[in-house]
Amino acid sequence: MGPLGGAVRPGRFFGVYLLYCLNPRHRGRVYVGFTVNPARRVQQHNGGRKKGGAWRTSGRGPWEMVLLVHGFPSAVAALRFEWAWQHPGASRRLAHVGRRVRGEAAFAFHLRVLAAMLRAPPWARLPLTLRWLCPDFCRDLCPPPPPHMPLAFGPLPASRARKDDGEPATDRGSQDQCTLCALALQDEEGPLRCPHPGCVLRAHVICLAEEFLQAEPGQLVPLEGQCPRCKNSLLWGDLLSLCQMGSKEDNDDSDFEEGHWTDLLEM
Known part of the structure; x- marks a missing residue:
């Protein structure tokens, strides 16, 4: 189980x-x-309720998806983030965020809430990426996101197959084993790989997380660490992103509509 509930599946995409x-x-x-x-x-929203859009957006389009926060370790983690962003006044973790003031545009208010969320636990330690899909809407957040949360611009990159860069032939026999625990790697677990050329690190998510967290006892989600093989510094979010892009699994799940899980996800 992931630290925020739900199985951690780095090969899947969950975004808000x-x-x-x-x-x-x-x-x-x-x-x-x-x-x-x-x-x-976004096609569903612009197609109306008959196409799977939400009732709050139906008949009011066209809608533009301008901002995407992704990198959540599970659907539940993303859904909790969604609920808090929708209901900041009801989330105990956002009690310090003031209400929308008179004259404040809804867009500006939601960016203000988002900036506070990215600096508040538990979200502040997640390997999230803030992606501006439309340059015309791009704004600086105040306060800015934590240093380990990168800013990205434009649409999501197309999935690409994993490749082994300069991997020595002598190490190929151990590809099906975790570098850290020597146990078998299962395809559905989405083993993590070091992106540095020549490094043959392949590890279970849990094994590498525990390795990184040795320097931060008491934390549940690592931010960065040193590769046990090549000793290069690695960001946890980058490792998960590379694993996501390398996954060949289709994300054909139906999206959750608003109002779902409200009682379950209330924080």
Whole structure:
């Protein structure tokens, strides 16, 4: 089980997005949602409820997906983030965030809430990426995201097959074993690999997390660590992102609609 609930499956994509309404009659409205497939999800919102869109966005389009937060370790972690972003006044972790003030645009308010969330536990230690999908909407967050959370711009890169860069032939016999515990690696576990050329590290997520957390006892999610094989510094978020991009598994799950899991996910 992951530290925030739910099985950690680094080969899957879980994201929370911000929509902006371009309809002149409703311009400025925003919507926060969860998705496993951003491109499909925005099409559903613009297609209305009959196409799988949410009732709050139906008939008010077109909508633009302008911002995406991704890198969550599980669907439950992403859904909790979504719920708190939608209901900051009801989340005990965001009690320090003031309400939307008079004259404050909904878009600006949601960015203010997001900035506070990325600096608050438990989200502050997650390997998240903040991706601006539309450059015209890009704004600096105040306070900025933690240093281990990178900013990205443009659409998500297409999935690409994993490749072994300069991997010595003598080490290929151990590809099916975890470098750290020597136990078998299962395909569905999404073994982590060191991205540095020539390094043959392949490890279970849990094994490498425990290795990194030796320097931070008491924490549940690592931020960075040293590769046990090549000794290069690695960011935990980068390792999970590489694993996600290398996965050949299709994300064909249906998205969760708003209001689902409210009682379960309340923080």
